[in-house]
Amino acid sequence: MSSFKSISGTFDILPEGHTTGGDSIAPSRVWQYVEATIRKVMEAYGAEEIRTPILEPTELIARGIGQLTDIVSKEMFAFERGDTNYVLRPEVTAPVMRAYQQHHLDQKGGVQRLYYIGPCFRAERPQKGRYRQFHQFGLEIIGATDARADADTIACAVDVYRALGLTDFTIRLNSLGDSESRPRYKDALIAYITPFADQLSEISRNRLQTNPMRILDTKIEKERELLKNAPLLSDFIDEESRQHHEEVKGYLTSIGLKYVDDPFLVRGLDYYSRTAFEIESDSLGAQGSLAGGGRYDLLSLELGAKQVIPAVGFAAGMERLIMALDAANLADIPAPRLDAFIVALGDAALTWTFPVAQSLRAKGFKVGYDLKGRSLKAQMREASRQNSRYVIIVGDDELASGVAEVKDMDQSSQTSVPFAQLASHLTK
RNA sequence: GUGGUCGUAGCUCAGUUGGUUAGAGCGCCAGGUUGUGGCCCUGGAGGUCGGGGGUUCAAGACCCCUCGAUCACCCCA
Known part of the structure; x- marks a missing residue:
């Protein structure tokens, strides 16, 4: 802390x-x-x-x-x-x-x-x-x-x-x-209130000197009562x-x-x-x-x-x-979701992730990936937490074949997508 | 500025009349699943009990001070 x-x-x-x-x-x-x-x-x-x-x-x-x-x-x-x-x-x-x-x-x-x-x-x-x-x-x-x-x-x-x-x-x-009617009203108000001055709170009494109109704003019930018959601004x-x-x-x-x-x-x-x-x-x-x-x-x-x-x-x-x-429960704005979260397994895949994420972002996709070198399970959990639409999974096998596994997180379905078609797959 | 209430893990809270190593749920981490999230099970990390001082053999509990929050006054948006 x-x-x-x-x-x-x-x-x-x-x-x-x-x-x-x-x-x-x-x-x-x-x-x-x-x-x-x-x-x-x-x-x-x-x-x-x-x-x-x-x-x-x-x-x-x-x-x-x-x-x-x-x-x-x-x-x-x-x-x-x-x-x-x-x-x-x-x-x-x-x-x-x-x-x-x-x-x-x-x-x-x-x-x-x-x-x-x-x-x-x-x-x-x-x-x-x-x-x-x-x-x-x-x-x-x-x-x-x-x-x-x-x-x-x-x-x-x-x-x-x-x-x-x-x-x-x-x-x-x-x-x-x-600017002319206000002073006239002020005077009338002072004339009305002054006789009750000793019944007012200290704050209101001070206001009588400094800013008498503010007394009208009082929340003290007794003072409101005293003001019942006070002259009205609208008459002045x-x-x-x-x-x-x-x-x-x-x-x-x-x-x-x-x-x-x-x-x-x-x-x-x-x-x-x-x-x-x-x-x-x-x-x-x-x-x-x-x-x-x-x-x-x-x-x-x-x-x-x-x-x-x-x-x-x-x-x-x-x-x-x-x-x-x-x-009023009107402030529930959903968090934005990622289009894709890249899950990388192994050092080669980790390195691969960076430029791929960049090129997808350049095409307007919201892309995230793990930065802690965590397990597949942990990376999947992270993708889920970030409410990613798709997860792109790449390990040594995928790097060798040039085909990624892409999981649709909502459908829980998975398909193989060649690297070159990743962007078009995400648009679906 | 004035008064009341409160302050225990990241969050929400429990903690009997002061009595050993301070708890729960959620969250987090890991494992169960040699490459697959959510549900479930198991385990783990995480606390100078807001801070300082005092009373006591012993204080998270009591007292004082302080800081913060909160409600009201006040003020105003």
């Missing part, structure tokens, strides 16, 4: 899949399958992949996500080197927006649809479905204020889940209003935002997408305005948030743009998606 272990909250993805003591990590082929499906759906939405660095300037994340958010204030892997401050990206919307501005993608005219899949890092206490290195995928539609962009974003996320066979989730939707948002929200809902309805209008839905990142949504698994428990997103028209300004660059997007967690697939 090695004395080194992967860092807490991180995990290896292996060909066979394994458990971390409780949580199970899917085989790499399941991840590949999920990624391939995501790419396919993204392409259906006209999106192309963007890959940004894992390392970003700390300031970008702090400004983008918000200094007072939990992510920035206590969950970043950040370090200093020379006179630069680095972070391991905790999310990728801010980096995508940074890249958009850095490369002047607005100058290409039109709307950019960018998707990503990759690792993110947050220094949270690990638990099921929550890791310190985790993987997000998401879509950002940049350059459009049209409500169809918002609806498109939500539909895209939903399509990813549907394409994988998941149906067990709920969409929650809200509008956060614009500006007319344009309200109309925008109605349009978004209209588009969702037009494609038969069901959602729950949730006036208490607030996202934990500061950059959202107007549309905010979350997709929650109905069966995953505490870490059931599959995807979240919304409109973030003001992020561009926060990152130094001279004018508003309207944008919407969603981000989703790969771990939770795969957890949900597992729970």
Whole structure:
């Protein structure tokens, strides 16, 4: 046993899949399958992949996500080197927006649809479905204020889940209003809550000062009770935002997408305005948030743009998606099978194996052979384990005659095949 | 960051109130089959009982610390 272990909250993805003591990590082929499906759906939405660095300037994340958010204030892997401050990206919307501005993608005219899949890092206490290195995928539609962009974003996320066979989730939707209606609502909320302040938890009391809207997100039953009659954001948002929200809902309805209008839905990142949504698994428990997103028209300004660059997007967690697939038994991807496994007996045959395997591989066959010089029986067992379609058996006799024994492992039948006809025999 | 639970072979786990050389199933390896996988039979390898310290004549079992996992809080994807 090695004395080194992967860092807490991180995990290896292996060909066979394994458990971390409780949580199970899917085989790499399941991840590949999920990624391939995501790419396919993204392409259906006209999106192309963007890959940004894992390392970003700390300031970008702090400004983008918000200094007072939990992510920035206590969950970043950040370090200093020379006179630069680095972070391991905790999310990728801010980096995508940074890249958009850095490369002047607005100058290409039109709307950019960018998707990503990759690792993110947050220094949270690990638990099921929550890791310190985790993987997000998401879509950002940049350059459009049209409500169809918002609806498109939500539909895209939903399509990813549907394409994988998941149906067990709920969409929650809200509008956060614009930069003027939010402060007004904030004031009203503070005015409403302040009289009860001493009945709140310490966390909520702190939020009253720093980020009062996050209090709406509380899971404490008593606090929810106190919030029953709290002013609603929907009563404060500006007319344009309200109309925008109605349009978004209209588009969702037009494609038969069901959602729950949730006036208490607030996202934990500061950059959202107007549309905010979350997709929650109905069966995953505490870490059931599959995807979240919304409109973030003001992020561009926060990152130094001279004018508003309207944008919407969603981000989703790969771990939770795969957890949900597992729970629904939708993650059984069969291991690939070999076309042929070459069993060699004797030194001459061992030597013969190598170029033959190469020439078959060059013709597109998946070919394996034993590398441990084991017995015929052991080699056969290995072929069986690797689920090879055929086994090619060659010993001194076959080398002399130029004719191999080829066994069909499914039929358990065996025929003699001249070396020159091996490839054509495998095609059958 | 806070609280609860757990940590024995590669995996899943058993291990009586502390008491000799720590077990099972699966997996792995070998043999039964002088050149044929899966099923069956036989045998074998594999464990500093997460790590460190302590109590005791004696600790896998008890105590403390630590690390890890896990569930919840929190957070969010």
